[in-house]
Amino acid sequence: MPTPRESILAALHARLLALPATARRGEVLPERVPSAGLVILRDGDPGEPEVTLSPLAYHWRHRAELEVVVQGSNDRDARFDALCAGISAALAADRMLNGTCDWAEPGPPRPVDLAVEGAAGLKAAVIPVTLHYTTADPLG
Template sequence: MTTTRREYVLQALSERLSTLPITFKRNDPLPERVPADGLLILRDGEMGEPEVLLSPLTYSWEHEARIELFVAAPTAAERDRQMDALLAQLGVLIKANPSLGGAVEYAEVQAPKFEDIAPEGAAAIRACEVKVLLHYTSSGPLD
């Protein structure tokens, strides 16, 4: 079975994200509890409308993948510190190899969006969403 360009790109991003010191999942539902080391969920996101070039027919994508980060700690200060450290590591990871090993032309990290969650009977959670724009080309919309 042949892997599509889209899946190849998402696998390249997944491989890099899985090196972070946090539990990594892809497209999983939100768990009831956040692991002690935190949780990162990569969502495939939206591919958007491609720019189509002719001769040869080429689809140029700006694929918007989403990274969801979750940390749980007893105090707001600790949650903030953990989230800041994870975001700094994520930034270094993408900056060090913005082509994801040649899988994309460029991976561009967007500004984070934060949310605090207080589930009943569990430690408070600091959540963050980071969009990553993945610039790449394919020979068709399903390739």
């Protein structure tokens, strides 16, 4: 049986799979970015939990990251904006990720334009997603 942390990350990835862009988890950036864009979920850092003792519970503010990438010269900015808006809508539709966490909150993207020698440029950003949840085990 998966830990609560793994269940939450799997539920987040499942939400991203509904986007028109390709959604992957923990993979390297491919040589070619799909035309609809690419979102790579990074498991991120669970940080240090707040602990309550009666009953024993670990309250997490886990910071996962989404690497968002679009490539091309035509309407790249508009496609990037649409992809970010799609991520926002996907998370807003179910902040509790099918009941696996207490709340999922995306942060603002930090976009950057990247030149690629011999190919169309990339527009990319990291979008932090804070996952709030509680476990009974520090390894959960």
